[in-house]
Structure formats: C-alpha cells, structure tokens
Amino acid sequence: MDTDNLQTPYFVIDEEILERYYRMLTDSLGASWENFLVGYSFKTNSLPWLVSFVKKHGAFAEVVSEDEYLLARHLGYDAAEIVYNGPYKGKASFCDVLLAGGYVNLDSKREIGWLETLTAAHPDRNFSVGVRVNFDLEKLCPGETTMGEESGRFGFCYETGQFAAALRRLAAIPNVSVDGLHLHSSSKSRSVGIFRAIARTACRLQREFGLTLSYVDLGGGYCGGMDGRPEYPDYFPAVAEELSACFSPCQTKLIVEPGISLISKCTTFVTSVYDTRDIKGTRYVMTDGSRFNIDATMIKTSHMFHVQAANSSARKILDRQVVSGYTCMECDRIFICEHAAELTPGDRIIYENVGGYTMSLNPLFIQYFPAVYIRRGSELIQVRRKWTPEDYVQGSVTE
Ligand SMILES: Cc1ncc(COP(=O)(O)O)c(C=O)c1O
Incomplete structure (x- = not known):
C-alpha cells in the first residue's frame, strides 16, 4: 500500500513487533514461573483488533468497569476469562464474574458487602476472591512510585490495618476463600526493583496472615521497548526468586496485567x-x-x-x-x-x-x-x- x-x-500497529513482544512476555514468564496468566489491561488500549489479538494468544481480559466488562463480553470473552479490578466495578458484572469463576480482586468495603449478599444467596457454592493490597511501596523503593509520600487510593491499606480487617470480614463468610492478592502499584521508574518489592510484599503478607494463595497478581507497570530500560526477561527471574521464598508454581499462579509494555x-x-x-x-x-x-x-x-x-x-x-x-x-x-x-x-x-x-x-x-x-x-x-x-x-x- x-x-x-x-x-x-x-x-499504525506493527503486528510483527506486537507478536515479538507478546512472545517475549510469555516466554520469559514461562521460563521463570511456568504457572502464569496474562490479563491484558483493557484500559491501556481496548482497540477491538488488539483485544482479539491478545485473546487469540491466550490472554484474559483485565477490566476495571462494567463498560469494559461488557466490551470484553461483546468481543467474545467468557465471564470466567475476566480479571476484574479497580474501584468502580458494576454490581451485576461483579456477580457475573464471581458466579462464572473468573478473577475478582476486591477493592473496597462496598464490594465486600456485595459479596456477602451474593454468597448468602448461593449458600451451596464456594466463592474465591482476591484482595487488592494498598501498601507503602514508596518506603520500599524511595522516589520511584507515582504516589510518592502520599498514599495510593486503591485497595485495602496494610499499614493502617484495613487489609487485616478486610481479611477478618471475609473469613466470617462461610463460603468464601481469599485465594489471591492483587498488588498493582504504579511507579515512575518501572524498575525491576519495584517488582522485587511487590513480590516480597506478597511473601510478607502470606507469612503474616497465613494465606494459602492460588494466585499472586502483580498488576501492570512494566517497561517495554525503551532503550536502556528493563524488558520482560529482566523482571520475571527477579520476581520468581522472591516469590519462591513462600510460593511454588504448582500451587500459585502468577498473574500479570501488561498494558503499555506490550503495545508501546x-x-x-x-x-x-x-x-x-x-x-x-x-x-x-x-x-x-x-x-x-x-x-x-x-x-x-x-x-x-x-x-x-x-x-x-x-x-x-x-x-x-x-x-x-x-x-x-x-x-x-x-x-x-x-x-x-x-x-x-x-x-x-x-x-x-x-x-x-x-x-x-x-x-x-x-x-x-x-x-x-x-x-x-x-x-x-x-x-x-x-x-x-x-x-x-x-x-x-x-x-
Ligand atoms: C490494575 C492495573 N493493571 C494493569 C495496568 C496496566 O499498566 P501499564 O499499562 O502501565 O502496564 C494498570 C494501569 O494503571 C492498572 O491500574
């Protein structure tokens, strides 16, 4: 033409480069932690062609609103193939994903309330959820995070005891198990050190709260395609080294939610x-x-x-x-x-x-x-x- x-x-999206980056992602994940799942970040770019590309390559849809959920469904995703995150989920889609066995990472007390109602209406079923952790990444990686000294505004805060309180409230629901942690944190540096610190935090929480986790979700925020900056193969060996202290791939899936790193x-x-x-x-x-x-x-x-x-x-x-x-x-x-x-x-x-x-x-x-x-x-x-x-x-x- x-x-x-x-x-x-x-x-213009260069398909060959996109293929190369997707393969780099899954090859490096597979080499470090064979039990992994890619949840493609819809918010980063939900162009239908791109969604269909990542779907064909096995990625789930990582969505953060009912509209994004409905778009994923419209583009052929099953409710079980959704990773549902964020502070603005819709109640109906929240219930759909949980009933279908997709991944829901709880972000607020409001959502725990929805879960209490849903689980009470289905006493014969067991529900598995993840919890979004709000933690002081800035303290672990000074100067590198987007929120800096101020707290992030998503999830349940570990340092204030809100995360512990959420776990207690969830433990009181007979047919719910907390199977996952969601630890996405935005950083300016997108450094390997950030992801080491996130993985180390997953271990710390696992030990402190005696959690049995079927998944650890690192979220997104990787670099990709920037000269002199990390690429996927730099992150996952470091993450695996940290996670191995408390988890093993046969029991715990590593979820990643790439956006910008895949398509930039x-x-x-x-x-x-x-x-x-x-x-x-x-x-x-x-x-x-x-x-x-x-x-x-x-x-x-x-x-x-x-x-x-x-x-x-x-x-x-x-x-x-x-x-x-x-x-x-x-x-x-x-x-x-x-x-x-x-x-x-x-x-x-x-x-x-x-x-x-x-x-x-x-x-x-x-x-x-x-x-x-x-x-x-x-x-x-x-x-x-x-x-x-x-x-x-x-x-x-x-x-
Ligand atoms: C929960 C979550 N997952 C994934 C992403 C994608 O991040 P990125 O495009 O930086 O990889 C974001 C972006 O903010 C996010 O909030």
Missing part, C-alpha cells in the same frame, strides 16, 4: 504538517495530529518521533519550531523542535511508542477518532476507519 496517499492522522513499541502515530506561520518571531508548525491524540493527560515533556520530509529540497536549519496540533486550544502545542530542518507542509511527523493509553484516551474533540492500521509485512490493513459524524451521533436524539 502506498502510505504516502493515506489520509493522516492515523495510528509496536505503535506509531502518523501526522502531517499542513501549514506554518510566523508570529512575533515564533515559527508555528500546524499539524493534523493533536496533543490530545498522544498526550491526553498533558504530562509528556518529550516525544519520540521522526520526520519524513515531503521532498528533497534543501532546508534551512531553524533554531525553534513549535509543533502544534489542529485544535483551537492554545495548549495544543505538541513539542518544541530545536535546531532542526525547517518543517514545511506535506512533511510527516511520526510519533513512536504511542500505543498505551493514547488511543483509548482520545477525546472526541473537534475531530473524531483517527483511523488505525495494522502493518502486516509490507501491507497496511485498516482495522478501524476514521470516525464520522454518523458514529458520533449514534444513540442521540435531536428532538
């Missing part, structure tokens, strides 16, 4: 320059991509990208070009291009490592969702067309 004629902006490396976002303008000494380069497409939470300070020039004409070197998005928001300035060849209309700016969160966090603001293509060999295959106003108005009434 002649990509030069494709209407920008669009995302294989995804690019292709944009075009459509105009340039000079205002008070500043060169603005206007592009048909937006910061909202690749940095919706406005936190990125740098981007990985390369430029494909539209022609081979000689270019001046400019000190400073403000590469901007198509929206009418002043803050839609994507990056400052310093001491680089002048960008002119028709040039393409291709952002790399943009598969995680960017596609699913895209707002329907001014332009609708861009198209998504799969690169398979030399072909580009469209797996989502650009959204149209017809897509936008679905479900609406006008009178």
Whole structure:
C-alpha cells in the first residue's frame, strides 16, 4: 500500500513487533514461573483488533468497569476469562464474574458487602476472591512510585490495618476463600526493583496472615521497548526468586496485567504538517495530529518521533519550531523542535511508542477518532476507519 496517499492522522500497529513482544512476555514468564496468566489491561488500549489479538494468544481480559466488562463480553470473552479490578466495578458484572469463576480482586468495603449478599444467596457454592493490597511501596523503593509520600487510593491499606480487617470480614463468610492478592502499584521508574518489592510484599503478607494463595497478581507497570530500560526477561527471574521464598508454581499462579509494555513499541502515530506561520518571531508548525491524540493527560515533556520530509529540497536549519496540533486550544502545542530542518507542509511527523493509553484516551474533540492500521509485512490493513459524524451521533436524539 502506498502510505504516502493515506489520509493522516492515523495510528499504525506493527503486528510483527506486537507478536515479538507478546512472545517475549510469555516466554520469559514461562521460563521463570511456568504457572502464569496474562490479563491484558483493557484500559491501556481496548482497540477491538488488539483485544482479539491478545485473546487469540491466550490472554484474559483485565477490566476495571462494567463498560469494559461488557466490551470484553461483546468481543467474545467468557465471564470466567475476566480479571476484574479497580474501584468502580458494576454490581451485576461483579456477580457475573464471581458466579462464572473468573478473577475478582476486591477493592473496597462496598464490594465486600456485595459479596456477602451474593454468597448468602448461593449458600451451596464456594466463592474465591482476591484482595487488592494498598501498601507503602514508596518506603520500599524511595522516589520511584507515582504516589510518592502520599498514599495510593486503591485497595485495602496494610499499614493502617484495613487489609487485616478486610481479611477478618471475609473469613466470617462461610463460603468464601481469599485465594489471591492483587498488588498493582504504579511507579515512575518501572524498575525491576519495584517488582522485587511487590513480590516480597506478597511473601510478607502470606507469612503474616497465613494465606494459602492460588494466585499472586502483580498488576501492570512494566517497561517495554525503551532503550536502556528493563524488558520482560529482566523482571520475571527477579520476581520468581522472591516469590519462591513462600510460593511454588504448582500451587500459585502468577498473574500479570501488561498494558503499555506490550503495545508501546509496536505503535506509531502518523501526522502531517499542513501549514506554518510566523508570529512575533515564533515559527508555528500546524499539524493534523493533536496533543490530545498522544498526550491526553498533558504530562509528556518529550516525544519520540521522526520526520519524513515531503521532498528533497534543501532546508534551512531553524533554531525553534513549535509543533502544534489542529485544535483551537492554545495548549495544543505538541513539542518544541530545536535546531532542526525547517518543517514545511506535506512533511510527516511520526510519533513512536504511542500505543498505551493514547488511543483509548482520545477525546472526541473537534475531530473524531483517527483511523488505525495494522502493518502486516509490507501491507497496511485498516482495522478501524476514521470516525464520522454518523458514529458520533449514534444513540442521540435531536428532538
Ligand atoms: C490494575 C492495573 N493493571 C494493569 C495496568 C496496566 O499498566 P501499564 O499499562 O502501565 O502496564 C494498570 C494501569 O494503571 C492498572 O491500574
């Protein structure tokens, strides 16, 4: 396919790289802890093609809302193939997953209440649950966590005794067993040390509370595809070494919930320059991509990208070009291009490592969702067309 004629902006997922990363994940897990399960993080990117790819490769769906649960079901997942996490589960889907024997990691007292009602209505059945642990990872890995000195806001806090209280309340339900711990914690570093500390915490809790666990869920938060940073094969030997102190693969499954690490490396976002303008000494380069497409939470300070020039004409070197998005928001300035060849209309700016969160966090603001293509060999295959106003108005009434 002649990509030069494709209407920008669009995302491209390179299938071969995605395959490579999925295989790297499962090979390295299998080599370190043969009893494992991948719960693919829907929130990171729930593009239907991608969901179907990971499903075909054996991943369960890691979902954090009733909508995500219903999407997983819509895309062919059985309720037993769900890992249900997060603070905003729906009661109906919570019950569906538990009744089907999927994985539910309890996040709050509200959910324990739901469990008490459900189990009382099914006294002849046994229910297995996991508990999300809120623990002070910052103390174990100073300066590395996202929440820093302040506490995280998910799950039952170990240090305050809320985790112990939750276990006591669950122990009082005759047909419930606590079979799993969910220890996802967001870190800035995504270091191997973070995952060592998480695995060590699982051991500590197992010993302190005498738990018999059929699974330990490490959550997500790994690095993938970043030069000089850890890859999957760096994490799991360290995790296995720690877990082996208290667990064995024949009794305890290791659950991982990768998102960004799996899909960043294989995804690019292709944009075009459509105009340039000079205002008070500043060169603005206007592009048909937006910061909202690749940095919706406005936190990125740098981007990985390369430029494909539209022609081979000689270019001046400019000190400073403000590469901007198509929206009418002043803050839609994507990056400052310093001491680089002048960008002119028709040039393409291709952002790399943009598969995680960017596609699913895209707002329907001014332009609708861009198209998504799969690169398979030399072909580009469209797996989502650009959204149209017809897509936008679905479900609406006008009178
Ligand atoms: C519970 C849980 N699992 C998995 C993930 C995926 O994390 P990442 O995309 O960083 O791998 C997240 C992200 O915040 C999460 O909250």
